[in-house]
Amino acid sequence: MDYVGRIYRPPSEARSLLLQVSIGCSHNGCAYCDMYTDKQFRPKDMDQILRDIDEAAAAGPQFHRMFLCDGDSLILPTKRLLQILSMVQEKLPWIERVGTYGDTRSVGRKSPQELEELRAAGLGIVYHGMESGDDGVLDEIVKGGTAAECVDTAKKLRNAGIDHSVIVLLGIGGVARSEAHARNTAKVLTQMDPPFVGALTTTVLPGTPLFTAQEEGRFELPGKFRLLEELRTLVAESHFSRCRFSSNHASNYLPIRSELPRDQKAIVKILDEVLARRDERDLKPEHLRGL
Numbered sequence: 001m002d003y004v005g006r007i008y009r010p011p012s013e014a015r016s017l018l019l020q021v022s023i024g025c026s027h028n029g030c031a032y033c034d035m036y037t038d039k040q041f042r043p044k045d046m047d048q049i050l051r052d053i054d055e056a057a058a059a060g061p062q063f064h065r066m067f068l069c070d071g072d073s074l075i076l077p078t079k080r081l082l083q084i085l086s087m088v089q090e091k092l093p094w095i096e097r098v099g100t101y102g103d104t105r106s107v108g109r110k111s112p113q114e115l116e117e118l119r120a121a122g123l124g125i126v127y128h129g130m131e132s133g134d135d136g137v138l139d140e141i142v143k144g145g146t147a148a149e150c151v152d153t154a155k156k157l158r159n160a161g162i163d164h165s166v167i168v169l170l171g172i173g174g175v176a177r178s179e180a181h182a183r184n185t186a187k188v189l190t191q192m193d194p195p196f197v198g199a200l201t202t203t204v205l206p207g208t209p210l211f212t213a214q215e216e217g218r219f220e221l222p223g224k225f226r227l228l229e230e231l232r233t234l235v236a237e238s239h240f241s242r243c244r245f246s247s248n249h250a251s252n253y254l255p256i257r258s259e260l261p262r263d264q265k266a267i268v269k270i271l272d273e274v275l276a277r278r279d280e281r282d283l284k285p286e287h288l289r290g291l
């Protein structure tokens with residue numbers, strides 16, 4: 001398989017075949033992100049994609065899921081995506097689900113009919129780094145979308161029958177907007193009602209605009225227990241039909257894996273106990289955390 005530069009995928013796609021169909025991220029502007037700053041966004045050469053699909057076909061049914069890299073492959077024209085997905089269906093019939101990153105911009109550009117065509121061609125899940133449901137925070141981090149657009153995105157994906165996995169970032173509002181960030185994110189998640197939500201913890205990476213803001217005193221990452229209070233607000237104030245809600249990413253201080261609303265009371269109770277004790281031994285040690 002041909003990969004240009006560093007490759008990223010959601011944790012839950014660890015056992016998926018990674019097919020790079022675009023290089024970099026078309027937005028490449030989020031204040032906390034350094035994933036694709038060394039790559040100029042462009043579609044991957046189609047002949048190379050087809051060679052990769054042939055290589056995977058020759059290797060046989062080793063993978064049953066596929067993830068399309070890089071940062072926001074859903075921004076590619078629908079015609080191109082359908083061409084890739086139809087080749088996957090033809091040559092790798094054992095692939096049961098294809099996933100990709102997408103957001104308000106890429107989903108917003110697709111018509112309901114285009115999304116249905118993509119689902120029929122095998123697109124089963126879109127991972128959406130929403131990060132926050134607070135418009136002030138979204139603006140500060142240059143996310144390129146609004147809370148209302150996140151709700152539209154969820155509706156369009158649901159209507160097309162495509163699963164929606166939403167990623168939110170604990171701490172991304174800083175100390176100043178911590179409460180507004182948590183409460184408004186819970187409110188927007190309730191309106192979105194996605195089947196999957198993953199809470200990650202913000203890491204301030206050197207070289208990013210967020211790092212500069214921190215250096216200049218314009219951003220302060222909330223402390224560990226304040227981050228857990230944000231998590232508690234998300235669990236307690238979000239209301240879902242049925243959602244697998246997790247905070248088991250390596251960046252988090254307290255991993256939880258839950259199904260909401262079924263586990264809501266139990267998770268809130270655990271968080272309340274940890275918050276009452278304020279004992280760092282309850283939290284994942286720094287050296288075990290990862291990005």
Ligand code: SF4
Nearest residue numbers: 025028029030033071
């Ligand atoms: S859309 Fe995703 S990949 Fe692109 S800059 Fe933002 S966080 Fe990074």
